[in-house]
Amino acid sequence: MLKVQDLHVHYGGIHALKGVSLEAPQGKVVTLIGANGAGKSSTLRAIAGLLKNKKGSISYNGKDIGAMNPVEVVKSGIAMSPEGRRIFPHLTVYENFMLGAYSREDKDGIARDLKWVYELFPRMYERREQKGGTLSGGEQQMLAVGRALMSAPEVLMLDEPSLGLAPILVRDVFEIIKAINEKGMTVLLVEQNAFAALKVAHYAYVLETGRIVLEGTGHELSCDQRVREAYLGG
Structure with a gap:
């Protein structure tokens, strides 16, 4: 608690x-x-x-x-996805996620969590070699949440x-929050x-x-x- x-x-x-x-x-x-x-x-x-x-x-x-x-x-x-996303715009989606796991040494666990994050955010898998700064606002929010999840x-x-997302993306964000919570987080x-x-x-x-x-x-x-x-x- x-x-x-x-x-x-x-x-x-x-x-x-x-x-x-x-x-x-x-x-x-x-x-x-x-x-x-x-x-x-x-x-x-x-x-x-x-x-x-x-x-x-x-x-x-x-x-x-x-x-x-x-x-x-x-x-x-305890991890935080900050207001304003604060992604690394000049790094790829994959590199942003790996920075989220910077405090970890369990390679198998990192690989497992990366797979899970890509399942949560399929669009991030499609854009894994794309630089964060070229993503849309909604995609950057996915990246920020996924990066926080990579610290396990x-x-x-x-x-x-x-904040700042279109209504359909807002709905997606809250569905993802429920999915994360359903895993016990x-x-x-x-x-x-x-x-x-x-x-x-x-x-x-x-x-x-x-x-x-x-x-x-x-x-x-x-x-x-x-x-x-x-x-x-x-």
């Missing part, structure tokens, strides 16, 4: 997270929803070890990971995976498309200005009038 308790994050003089506490149980999809600037991405970046100016506790399977650097976090079993994580954190999802996120989530948290203001099952929050008015168009 991934557990965050009383997490505070500062950017210079800005208090971005003000005591966030959440849990992501093993094998579940947990989503964070909220407006821009609510602190969703900051929460993921803090867990990933990318933010240092923080206090509170972050633990995974009972082990404190709050002081780990990003490489150590990945080796502990137990917890996959996804930061705005549907825990998913911590940050997503502005609250309707789609709540539909796939076992549990959800609502962030506003750095604080969690509501939590419950995906179904409970999708039926909550406050959530419907603020994020689901009434």
Whole structure:
């Protein structure tokens, strides 16, 4: 289980997270929803070890990971597909995937996971020798998620995976999230498309200005009038 308790994050003089506490149980999809600037991405970046100016506790399977650097976090079993994809545009699809596996030495396992990623994203197999920067936005999102999966994580954190995608691709992204979760992987999802996120989530948290203001099952929050008015168009 991934557990965050009383997490505070500062950017210079800005208090971005003000005591966030959440849990992501093993094998579940947990989503964070909220407006821009609510602190969703900051929460993921803090867990990933990318933010240092923080206090509170972050633990995974009972082990404190709050002081780990990003490489150590990945080796502990937590990977992130960042907002904006952040692929390597001058490297091929295959090379991007191999960089996702940089912390691994199990060649057989890497080959097995590469096969699985290509099965999840058949288009990536077709474009495996194509440079990442020449892919469409939707294809780059597939590449970013696949690259994170190549580290063989137990917890996959996804930061705005549907951002900027056409509706048909958004549907595909959420089908892939379900497929990943069905293999037993825990998913911590940050997503502005609250309707789609709540539909796939076992549990959800609502962030506003750095604080969690509501939590419950995906179904409970999708039926909550406050959530419907603020994020689901009434």
